Amino acid sequence: MTDASELYQSIILDHNRAPRNYRALEAPDRAAEGYNPLCGDQLKVWLKLDGDRIADVSFLGSGCAISKASASLMTTVVKGKTLAEAGRMFDSFQRMVTGAGGPADDLPAKLAVFSGVPGVPGAGEVRQPGLARPQQRPAQPGRGGPGRFQHLARRAGGSPAGQYTLKE
């Protein structure tokens, strides 16, 4: 890929300029914060649940266009999904943006705009698309009660990428 407009397609520019669900949530059921110390991108994500379904989701943060747009798009696609469905979509998305391959049929078409990420030089650093994807797991024994929220924003494959620290 040698053309900036291939990476920064209009949907990415749109969601970067006017991110959806860009606000804090009052009294969330889940909250998590991700920070990449290597590049300084940081995001906070909040969820409100209705049973096991995501009733509302929002985020705030600062980062590059890819990270903000992917977070914005993420909130639009996971709203209304169950935690399990969102988790599966997250796994597919991570595989896609890290170039790990594998099926991605369960991803909405609009997320395909990020399929070019692995091809960009240095895009190994662009693991931020995963940053805003919360891992919806039930509270794990011994690791705190409900509200404990694994922020799955690590790069698969163990390459020298920033580690996201979980802050609650």
Place this chain on the structure above:
Amino acid sequence: MARHEADLLAEATERVAALPGARIIGTAAERVGVLSFVLEGIHPHDVGTVLDLHGVAVRASHHCAQPLMERFGVPGTVRASFAVYNTREEVDQLVDGLREARRVFGA
């Protein structure tokens, strides 16, 4: 050599500063051949990516100087460095790349 670097820095500084929305970060009178700046409305990482796709290598981030970035109120800067092997044509390339970034991001 020092003169060459200083000339490149001066020209690059003037031309980048003239871009709409550009803000030079660090304006000490005596500097080595390093130019730090931000473009309004475009995250430094995205400027760096567009420049990279344009064949220009810069550093773009907090440069491991987070307190300084906070002081300037920016998430990071774009930093171009000039040395003895750089040329005036490369200053052109840098400025063209920045214009491309402004075009892509509609800034």
